[in-house]
Amino acid sequence: MMEHKLTTLFAKRLFDGENWLTNQKVTFKGQVIDSITSVADLAVEQSTENTDVVDILAPGFIDVHVNGGGGALFNHTPTIEALERMVAVHAQFGTVAMMPTLISDDYEIMSQAHQAVCQALKQNMAGILGMHYEGPYLNPIRKGVHNESKLRKPTEGKLAALLEVSRSGKLMVTLAPEQVPEGFIEWLVAEGVIVCIGHSAANYDQARQAVMDGARGFTHLFNAMTPLISREPGVVGAALQTDKPTWCGLIADGHHVHPASMRVAIAAKGCDHMLLVTDAIQSVGSDEKEMPFLGKKVLRSEGKVTTEDGTLAGSDLDMATAVRNTIHLIGRTPMEALQMASLRPAEFLEIEQSFGRIKAGYRASLVGLSEDYFVTSTWIDGQKVWG
Structure with missing residues (x-):
């Protein structure tokens, strides 16, 4: 069985489908979101992890x-x-x-x-x-x-x-x-x-x-x-x-x-x-x-x-x-x-148990946006396909 590597994203602002959150770390393995956690200092976290930082992360x-x-x-x-x-x-x-x-x-x-x-x-x-x-x-x-x-x-x-x-x-x-x-x-x-x-x-x-x-x-x-x-x-x-x-x-x-x-x-x-x-x-x-x-x-x-x-x-x-x-x-x-x-x-x-929210267990199908809502990156089922 293929082992999926853990992908980590940082969001200055995250819209989880219902609420706005700031300074969030999102991880996913394969197609599914693993965790969403708050981070104290985005700059410090990002420098240690060397991964994507987006202005806004939202459900795709x-x-x-x-x-x-x-x-x-x-x-x-x-x-x-x-x-x-x-x-x-x-x-x-x-x-x-x-x-x-x-x-x-x-x-x-x-x-x-x-x-x-x-x-x-x-x-x-x-x-x-x-x-x-x-x-x-x-x-x-x-x-x-x-x-x-x-x-x-x-x-x-x-x-x-x-x-x-x-x-x-x-x-x-x-x-x-x-x-x-x-x-x-x-x-x-x-x-x-x-x-x-x-x-x-x-x-x-x-x-x-x-x-x-x-x-x-x-x-x-x-x-x-x-x-x-x-x-x-x-x-x-x-x-x-x-x-x-x-x-x-x-x-x-x-x-x-x-x-x-x-x-x-x-x-x-x-x-x-x-x-x-x-x-x-x-x-x-x-x-x-x-x-x-x-x-x-x-x-x-x-x-x-x-x-x-x-x-x-x-x-x-x-x-x-x-x-x-x-x-x-x-x-x-x-x-x-x-x-x-x-x-x-x-x-x-009737697929709202998998799509439309950024929560653990949901599909890692996400969109990264600039502050003026232009797309900077897109992930479909855990794969980065744009940006």
Whole structure:
């Protein structure tokens, strides 16, 4: 059996997922955190141990909605190599675990993506938690950038073959509840799927029924869903209810949702059930200004990516920027922003016993940050992968 060496880090400030601590020493062996202890004098300790010192150490970020990175789009190359590329690129921005996301596509592509993720899970590939099918059971009225020809009603026989991911990892499906038959959401939930509502023209009652049937997420809140208006609360109104535990993904890039709308949503729902997501495409971690995207051309400019007619095509956002924007654009505290990037996604995925905190026994998947919340180093499962 391979003996893991002890890794030691020193943090001037440590956010353990719930509290801020100063002058902390963190040790880990292999994938798991061993101990967290206070030190009297960081400079003396560090000189004797000769190890990393970070300004801020926080639980690594978890991105439940990420389509690509570093030139790789999962739809274009549904392969294990694309997953490795996405993990490596997003690690630069503090992401330690992700749900690679497949935009609505043909069954053949869905099947290839499924096989790649199952292979990654079997190999215990660091950083891959499972996968997220965004579609194809969406409403054409609210399709956004999804290709209408790929949208369809579910075929249970074919879908059943894609549920294997939920046996060894996490599986999310974003769907429009009005596009699927009665009992379908309950069936998915019983199969271990995390059902999210998105790209939907549902009314409030339809969306509420989906929640009662077991849906627990709302994909990119406000985008591609019926808005909250005076006499029809829509999907947004259902998302902001708090009587049932549901979580809302927020693309905090300043382009998808106005900061004031995000502030209002958080005031209604609370930070505890808000997740920062990127919805990133292959532009993140790449220098390309224009690129192919699902048969179209997308243009990258001023922090956003759009088709030639101006439709947003995913995002050019990374998790560290989302954290900074949550602090500076939305006006939340650093604690809240860091929780929305780590502990809240962990709770949504029901992996909060391993991720989202810096405590003994938790995964050594950590992010080192500067005082202004830029990533200086990243560890995934105890391995330093950036910085």
